[in-house]
Every structure is written in structure tokens, then in C-alpha cells.
Amino acid sequence: MEASFFRHLAAELAALLPGRRVGKVFAPADGALTLEVPAPGDRRHLLFRPAKQAGLLFLSAVKPMNPATPPARVMWLRKRLSGRRLLEARVDWPGLRLAFALSPGEGRHLLFNLRQDLSLVEDLPEGFGREPEWPGLDAVLNDSEVWREHPQISPPLRRFLGGLGAGAASAYEAVRAGQAPAFFLNETDPPLAWDPGGERREFATALEAATAHGERLLFPHLERLNDSEERDRLKTARKRLTRNLAKLDQEEGRLRGMLGNKAAAEALRANLWRLKDAEGLAEAELEGPDQGVLRLSLDPRLSPSENMARLFKLASKAERGLEHLERRRTQLLAELEDLGRATAPGPAPAAAHQAQAQPAPLPRRCRDIAAQAFRSSDGFWLLRGKNKAANHALVTKAASPFDLWFHVQGGPGSHVLLKRDFPNQEVPRRSLEEAAILAALKSWRSEDARADVICALARDVRPVKGAPPGQVQVDTIHETLRVDLDRDLERRLGEAVPEP
Template sequence: MESNFFRSLASELGPALSGVRVEKVFRPAEQVFTFRLGLSGQRRYLLFRHGRDQAALFFSQEKPDNPERPDGRSMWLRKHLSGRRLFDHVADWPGRRLAWALSGQGESYFILDLREGPFIAETLEAGFGKEPEWPDFGAVCDDPDVWRNHPQISPLLRKAMESADPAEALKLYERVSQGTANRFFVYLSESGTGQALVWERPARAGERMQIAESALEAAALAGQSAVFGRVRHEAASDDAGALKARRKRVKRALAKVDEEEQRMRDLVACRDKALAVQSALSRVGSGDRLGEVAGQGPDGRDMVVELDSRLTVVENMQRLYRLAAKGERGLTHAVARRKELQAEYQALVEGRWTPPETQAPPPRIKSKRNLAIKDKAFARFVSSDGFTLLRGKNAKANAKLLREAAAPFDLWFHAQDGPGSHVLLKRDHGGQEPPEATIEEAAALAGLKSWQAQEAKARIMCALVRDVKPLKGAPAGTVRVDKIFRALVVDLDPELEQRLAVREA
């Protein structure tokens, strides 16, 4: 985050949080924190990402999914922050740090440092919050390392000045140094990264520019992908690690099955020995206790079978038959187990594997909502743009779809004026805008499983999940829609389901 934009953001965010109580702290991903505030609506959560790249700080109505267990850092912050109020903010904006005095016994400060993260200090260091000196324009132009002693003259600001003619560069420098920006320029790339500035620059290839009337609005536009994208990336990394570990476990299990199968085959071979002993009973006493006996195997060849001299000849024969029967039973199980493991390993290699319902989820699955997406009660699809689409298979599944698999910012689709399945378009965060093709595909999937399925076109309504409420006491899947996001009329292609369906392993 550019320091001069942070200057404007701190001037708005500091007073906005004055007197506000911190209720709880979460850490959904490395370098990402969620602070639940004693506010409501659009300012329910303060989302914060620190680090050298893609730092973000903004209010949000939604929070990212959290791990099943909080880590030590978030627990420590909960212990020292929960229930305390923020007062008297102080901004060290050239260093991109913002501090508030904390309520409670003793003097202490809560500090958000965009480089190092959140922490609590007993005092603020000397010079914290002191306004920086601005060198004259000529010195800035002549010294490429001026930012080392004057961090507010950021590389982005210098680059903007260098690309302008001297008169315009001087105006830009004076305007930025005064800190009186009232319009903010947000540049969003196709990859999802965002950059907020207090001056306008030419948009790069693949970028689109939006103008915000406040620094808080601009920070939210630029920060959505930095926070939610980081959480999504870490969850995907964890899933990939879990799949790799699972592959290793399956390979080890296959090696053990090899050993067990060979042991069972050795036991099955005891049947030939038992037959040889049985053929010798006409020549030896059945009650004799011998160390070995000669007889004929099933193919007529002569065999010498070692016996347990503590048992009679008949008892040795019976023991060999029992071992052979045990081997046959075990071999059947070993072959079936090998087949299961080979199929699972192939699914893991091809990326089709999902945990069976009876199996505990991998230890680092990021949220229960992610698990619900793979529930067999839902038909799963992937849009042509890569978005996950879920459709309930029956009334109970429709209710479960909203209850367990939906986030407040997901999009919900249903046929107008009649019965039909619920369809969910999953989004990573509220600022993510699905392409029109994906929206039309989701609407068509709703139409193909509705009273309009036999028509050429279908009328479909779309709403945010937060505006769709189950009706208490009504049949499963019956809802009330408080606000329709948009209405669509879409073509129904019967082959769409087959094209977009996720193939189950």
C-alpha cells in the first residue's frame, strides 16, 4: 500500500474506530487477520493483511473462512484485545503504521503495522506520529535515493513525477504533500491484484480503473482480492499438501498389502501339504507323533511334509487344512483391498479423489463450508469460467444447500413463478464479479431442473444468499426472497448439464 494513500486511509479509519470495541480476533491465513468489531452492517469486520506485497486494511461485511482451530498468535491477541475499546488514534503514515490507545488498566496501544503485522505496545516510540519533512521539489528530482530519508516520497510517486512534464510533476508533488486528496484511484488487474493511489496514472494492459470518493471505499476495492485471495491460495496449498500425504499413505498401504497377499498365498499352499499327509494315513498310524511324513500331493508328485511332533499325524493334517482355509479367506480380502487402494491412488493422481463420507476430513481442511460443497446431496458443476456451481437434488438438499454450503455473498438462482431446484454460484468474496457467461450458465442449470425444463427458455431470478431466508414451519426448501438481485431469461440447452458436470471418482 502506497504511503500517501495510507495517509488518507489513516485519517478516515482512525476516527471511525474511536470508541469501538474489539470483540474477537481471527487469523484465517498467514499474514491475514480478521477483527470482529462492536459494529454492524458494512463495518462488522476489519480485515488486515500485512507484508511487503499486497498489504490491505479495510472494513467488510463478510469475513474469510477460518481454520477449525485458532493458532497461538490469534489466541494471544484475543486475550489482550477482546472486550477492549480503541481511543485516540495516532498515525505514523510514512511508516504505514496506525495506533490506538486501549481501554482498561494501564497504558497500552494497539498498533497495525502494514509491514510487520498487529501488536500491542506499552508505549509508542519517540517520534511516532510526527509529520515528515518534505524536501524541495528540485532535491526530489535530483536524488533517486531521496525515499531512504523521506519514505513518503515513495517509488510510485517518483515514477509518476518522472513520467509527467516538470510543471505537472510540481503540481502533483505539491498536491500530494498537502494531503488533501478527495478522490482516490483504484487499479484492478485481471489477476485480481489491486492498487489504490491518491493520483491518477494511465491504466496498464489488463487493468481497469475505478474512482472512489473515500479512502475507506478505495481500500475495500483494492484489498478484497489481497485478503480473500490469500486465504483461498493457502487453503488450496493445504489441500494439495493433504493430497500428497494421502498418496504416500496409499503407496505404503499397497506395499503392506503385497506382503499380506504373499503371506496368505503361503498359507493357501498348506492345502497341498494337508493332502499329502492325508494320502500317507494308510501307511502310518493316525495317532503317531512324527517329525515328517512322505505322501503324494494333488498332482501326484511325492512330497515330504514337516510336522509338529507335539501333535499327532491327524492333528497336523487338520491344522494344515485350517491354515489353508484361513489363507483363502485372507487372500480374498487382500485382493479386494488392493483393488480399492489402486483405484484410490489413480483418483489421487488424476485429482478426482474426495474423502469418503465415513472418513474423517483431512486435518487442515479450512472450513466446514468447503466440506459441504462435496456433499452428495448436491449436483456439482464447474462453469466455463471456472466457478463452482451447486444444485440441490431434492427439497431437503435445497434446504441443506443454503444452510451448509452457502456464504452470504454467494449468488442464488431459482425459477420464477414455480417449483424448481436451488442453484448456488460460489464466490471467493463479495467483491468478486462472475462473468456474464457463468451467471447465465447458473441460471440455465436452475431452469433445467424446474417446471420450465421442457421449454426453450426459462425465467430465472437471482439473489444474494444473505437475502434468501428459509421459512420456518414450511416444507423443506421453501424460502422468502427479501431482495432480487436481478431477473434473467435464458436459453435452455439440455446438453449443458453434461458439459459442466463434475465427474465423481
Template sequence: MEANFFRFLAAELGSFLVGRRIDKVFGPAPGVWTLKIQNTGEPLHVLFRPAKSAGHLFLSPVKPVNPPNATAMAMWFRKRLRNRKILNWYMDWPNLRLALELTPRSEPACGNFLVINARTGMEIIDELPPEFSSQPEWPAIEDVLDEPEIWRSYPHISPPLRRQLTLLPAEDAHQLYFKVASGTAETFYLAKRNDNWQPPLAWQSGKEAECFDSALDAANAYGQRTLFPLLEMEEEKPAQTLLKRERKKIRRNLNRLNEEEARLQLLADEKIKAEAMQAELYRFKDQEGLEEVTVNHPAHGEMLIALNPHLTPTENMEKYFKLAAKADRGFPHIRRRRNELEDQLARLEQGTLPETVQITDSKPRPDGPPPLPKRYKGLAVTLFRSTDGFTIIRGKNKKANHDMLSRAASPFDYWFHLADGPSSHIILKRDHPEHDVPEATMVEAAILCGLKSFRKDDGKADIMYALVKDVRKVKGFAHGQVAVDKKLGTLRVDLDPDLEKKLT
């Protein structure tokens, strides 16, 4: 979301919400939040989806469809936000943050502010930083136009704003810059480019754009047209999802094919140089160290040709002929491959999947180990599912123990290791930093760690555990060796050799 548009949106939304209560929190899809707001008239919801550029924050009377079971994070927010009144609002608009001050609550322990960060998500904190509502500096417009990456120092001088300023005549650019800097924009725009709605802006970008009298109206229009279709994709049947995925893949391959054809065409053009040199080779074939030569092509006229001084003129000519021949050999393959891809795309447009693509049930299996996520591909680990449904990851070797901290773990996950010697590393996955893990799952993770250690035949073992953020890989240490800055505790467990089979 563009920072200057967010400035107006946050002010309108914050003012609108003051005095209202948050009724419930839902998570209709990963990274998407619904805040149900108590309202005397029609239902009212704040829909929020953070993203680096095309995020969503708007009001809607319609609540998106939710999964049958609320996620742990949705339950966490629901428990801490339900029935709390919004007392005031503050914004750090250059950094796309809106803070809602809430009525106090002590059970469970809750912060005083709900911070909506349009880039990263929601969080509840006790106090706002002192500089949260401070106003940014505005550099001279000449500096804005001269420095392409000025947004790094002034985040409110966003790339879309600078791009628009560079397109306008000087007088219009100064007027727009003053209007945005002074916060006096009165109209907001929603444009469509290549059949895709663009995030709303506080100025008109492009020749055709819908105009709105308020930032909230523009945000609502953008959200209704883009977020709900996005959420529908989460509910699509597997075949429909696969069709979209395969079409996207083929279009990507066609684009790459076009790039390769353009590259081959550049090689094919080298034949003109070779022919020109061949026509007048008698003039300079015995000269040495030539870096360039001027020749006349029978059809293309006079041209200057760069030469490799370490090759003879004849060898340079042959090199150009070979490059052109390479292109000639490649063009038939390009044409054949393009025909294949276009045929496949035509079948996909008619709803026919390739025989090599299998439709599988997208729902997670209720029993058995969790499937191996894509980001774990190539990682030598074993996955278990605890009796409470938590994912437990165990490394199979030293390299996996070393890599899994960065590739398979979040900072708030738990890490387990034998307290008094070598063992496999264990990662116990959590949904969020406040996710409570039942004692039974903690014990199971500790047992799985002890069963892959030199204590496996002892019957009992002491297993320490810590947060992943407190476990460091140290330069110079062997694979699997780490430094633990802060231990959370140690569990003495009975090593049940049958547990591995029970949890797989």
C-alpha cells in the first residue's frame, strides 16, 4: 500500500472506529484477518491483509468464509481483543502503521494498543514508541526528482509518488507534491492495468481511473474487487487450482521462449557481419592484431565490425558464421516447443489437465505424519505429529541439524537437544510466539530427541529445550554444534522406543 494513501486511509478508518467495540477475530485464510466490529445497523467488518505493496485494509459488511476450525493465532487474538472498546487512534503513516488504543484488560494479560502494520500484520503492545506519531520531513522536490532511491531515507517518498512526479510538467509536479505533503488531497483513484486493479492512490495514475471522495471508499472498492476473489481461490476445487497453476507455468515458459528466440536472433544477425567480411576479406586477411574493420555488405552497405585482435581476420569471420549457424539450428527447436506449449495452453483454457498432473486432496490428513513442506525439500529430516497435533521435526544427520534451524524453524519454535552430550536436533513448531504447547507434546519431543542420542539405550535422558531465537550457529563450529544463549528448562523423560512408530 502506498504510504501517502495510507495516511488518509488510516485517519479516516481510525476516526470511524473510535467508540466502537471489537466483537470477534477471524482468520479466513493465511495472512488475512477479519475484525468483526459491533454495529447497530448492518454487519461491519474490518478486513486486513498485509503485503509489501498490494495490501488490503477496508470495511465490509460481508464476512469472508472461514475455515471450520479457527487457527491458533485467530483464537489468540480473539481471546485478547473481544469486546474491547476503541478509545483512540494514532498513526505512523510513513511506515504504514495504524494503532488503535483499547480499553484495558488484565485477564488474560493484554496490551493497550492493537497495531495494524500494512506490511507485516497485527500485534498487541503495551506502549507506543515515542516517535510513533511524529511527522516526517519532506525534502525539496528537486532532490526527489534527482535521487531514484530517496525512499530508503524517506519512506513516504514512495516509488509510485516519485514516478508520478517525474511524468508531470514542472508546475503540475509542484502542485501534486504540495498537496500530498500538506495532507490536503481530496480525491483518490483506483486504476486498472492489464486487467488487474492497482492499489489505490491519492493522485491519478494513468489516463483511466475511478475517482472516490474518500480514501476509505477507494480502499473498500479495491478490497471488494481483489481480496474476495483471492479468498475464493483458497476454496477452489483441486482441479481448478491446478488448472490455474499449469496455465501460469506455461505462460512463464512461453515468455522464456521469447527471450531465447530474441537471443538467437542476435546470433543470427552475426551472419551479416560474416558475409560482409567474406566479400572483402582479400583486403585484410593477412593483417594481424586488427580490433575493427570497415567493410561493405552487398545488401546492407558499409558497416564497422569489431574483431578479436588475438584471432586472424579469417578466424573472426568463421566465428561469426558459427554463431549464426548455431542460431539457425536453434530456431526449429524454438518453433517446435512454442507449438507444443500453445497446444497445451489451449487445452488448459478448455479445462483439460495434462495426464502427468494428478489431482490430490488439498486437505491435510487427519492422521499420520504431516507432509514435508516445499521449503524442507532436500533437508534430511523426519517429521512427526504429536498426540496434540503439533509438528515435530528431527534431523537425520549433522548437516540437517545445522540447516534446519534456518530452513525449518521460526524464532518462536522450541529447540530440543540432549543436555549432556551429542544428539539429534529437534524442532517443535508453534503457530505464533504465544502459542501454548501442552506438556504431553513437550515430553514427546524430548523423547524423540533422546531416542536419537547416545543415551537411547539408557531408559532415561535429560533433554534441554530453548527458543530457536536463542540458539545460534557459530562460525567455525562443526555442523550441528550451536551456542545456546538462554535455556528454558530441562526435561527428564523415559525413553519409550515405540513412540516413533506411534507418531508417524
């Protein structure tokens, strides 16, 4: 997260959260945490995922799905956090850190570090919250390493100022003063506290921008991790790479030990004139050229000159081995980095309204349901139940809370689910109408030319207790669509489904 943006986000959270009690803590995925921080009229959850370059901290109305068994760290946090009240906040924004004092209990402060982790600490680090020193504009524009001493001068900030020309000075002063009239988010980058130009969305608050950014990254990431086969594959690959790197560390220690033979060989070479007549020598204490006095263990079967040649040969072999080892380590670290990108929220997905050349696979939990799968013209998965049991499973098993549910109005029919990647993802009108038509084509209105179809968020649709499968209660209707029944639509959208 960019430091100047975090400055505003942390200030808004520092004003909003104090006084709230922490409810339960969840871990929807390794490295990600969900904290319940309810308030009257505000049931949003605080989602946190630390990362060196792509840390996330935002509030969401949707609680991500969680594993059936909480990990040990979550249970540890629940025991120490649940029921405690968040008190005064302190912000160290250049370091991407936000801390809250806590009501009595173990640990006096709850510390969010976007680069590292969430922790309970007795005391905050020295200098926490100290305002940073600001370098001159020339240093910002011309020194690419300026961020090392001034972490608030991020690469995005340098690029922004570098493209302003004569306006850079006034823009820099605004950033220094913490001024941001709005916040901006494009399709690929984290949110910013200045206008990057081009196609971007504008938000009145940093919290709104952080939520839009966090939801579009974290929720698709969690959906991918819900696929157990993919999760197991990534876990196995990570174990293999870690194991191989550990073996390389052991081998490096052995080779560096062999490399020490070079100093012994050089000591022998410098003293050969003294040892030329020695035979059966097993030990020698010699003055090295640079190393001082060395105690050497020699092969008594060899002459001093033969021992010298053997030691040089071993050292040369170690040097070649270390070169190969470094190449291998670089390769393994690159594979581990690629694996990290696969298991962490990646770049923001392309705009939802753009059809995908290689659509994402259907989530695994949806594949065992007796439902027809279609792909909308804009790339969204559309699932239609084939029977009552499938209709029930679409609501109870396949749906994420932010998916859209469709059913013909006023009579029996199949349920249709439009899968979204993350909450509040924009769905083009064309896809909404296609989902509605699919629902109407398998309903009591299937022979009519036009039908009314209701649309609701999946979280507002729940099975009726004691009723037959497929009967639901809709708490809130999102909208009602009146659509013309296109009887060729099933064929066209069915052809867009990739082969399994």
C-alpha cells in the first residue's frame, strides 16, 4: 500500500474504530485475518492481509468464508482479543503501521503492520508515530534510492511528481501537508491519494477506496484457495522448494569448509622450501601468507607438494560448486516467488465487462451440483438448477453472499445464480438480462414472449425451514427485470463454456 494513501486510511480508521469491541477473529486463508468490530448500524468486518508490497486493510460488509477448523494462531488471538475494546489509536504512516490501545488484558496494544503481521505488544517501538523528515524536491525527483531514508517517498509518488513538470513543487507541498481532495483507483494499481489520470474511479474517502481495492483482490484470491486440489498443490510445491533451499544451505556450508583448503594450500606453497625433504607428515604448523599461523592436517601418504596440489584441487572444486549452487538458489527463489504470486492476491482483475479469452474455472464447490453452466456475454458464470435439490444447493452451497440470484416472478421455476468475483463488482446490464432470460426459460412462463424476473443478492435468499428443497424466502429484492425470452440464448451461452 502506498504510504501517503495509508496516511489518510489510517486516520479514518483511527477516528472510526476506537470504542468498538473486538468480536471473533477468523482466518479465511493463510496470512489473512478477519476481525469482527461491530457498532450500532455498522456490521462491517475489518479485513487484514499483510504483505511487503501488497498489504490490505479495509472494512467489508461481507465476511469471507472460513475453514471449518480455525488455525492455532486464530485461537490464540481469539483468547486474547475477543471482548476487548479498541481505545486510542496511534499511527506510524511512513512505516504502514496502525496501533490501538486495548482495554485491560494481555498485551496493551494491537499493532497492524501492513508489511509484516498483526501482533499484541506491551509497548510500541521507539519512535512510533514520529512525523517523518521530508527531503527536498530535487532529491525526490533525482535520487531513486531516496525511499531508503524517507520511506514515505514511494515509487508511485516519485513517478507522479516526475510527470508534473512545473507543477511538481505545489503537488509535493500538498502531499507533505497531507492534503487529498479525493482518492483514486484504476484497474491495476493500489489506491492513491492523488489523481493518476487515465481511466480510474474516484472516491470521497480513503476507506471507500481501500474497500473497493481490497474486495476485488482478496475475495477472488480466497475463492481460488477454496479449491482444495489447488491449495494442496501449492502447499506441496512450497514444501518442496523450502526443502530444496534448506539442502542448498547445508551444501553451501560443506563447500565453504572445502574452500578453506585454499588457505592451507597457500601456506604449504609458501613453506615448501622448508618441507621438501619431509616424508609421512601428518600435521604441520605453518605461517600463511595472509592468515598468520595455521595448523594443517596432511595426508602422510603424500609428499608436501602433493598435499598442496590436493588442497588446491579441493578448493577449486568448492569454488565451482558454489557458483553452481548460487545459480540453483536463484532458480529456486524465483520459483518460490512465482508461487507466492499464485497464493497471494495478484493484480486487480480486468474490468468485469470485458469478456475473458481464457475464463477462470468454475469454483470446485459448484461442480458437483446438478446445474447447467453458462457463460454470459461478459464472462460471468451463470448456473441454473436442473431440479429442486440443485436449486437448494445453489443457494446453500454454491453461492457467495455477494452473488446475484434470479427467479421468475409469481410461480415455479429454476433458480439461476450469477457468480461474481468480489462484493460490489459491477455487472453489465446485458449479463443481468441474460441471467433473467435463463431463469424464465425454465419456468412456468417459458412459453410466453416476455416475463418478469426478480433479482436479489444471494445473502438475502434463504431456504424456508421445513419446506421442500428449493423453496426460499427473499428478504430484499434487488430489482425486477422484464425480459424478452430469447429461445436461442441457451445454445449461445452454453457454447461459451470451456471444456473441462
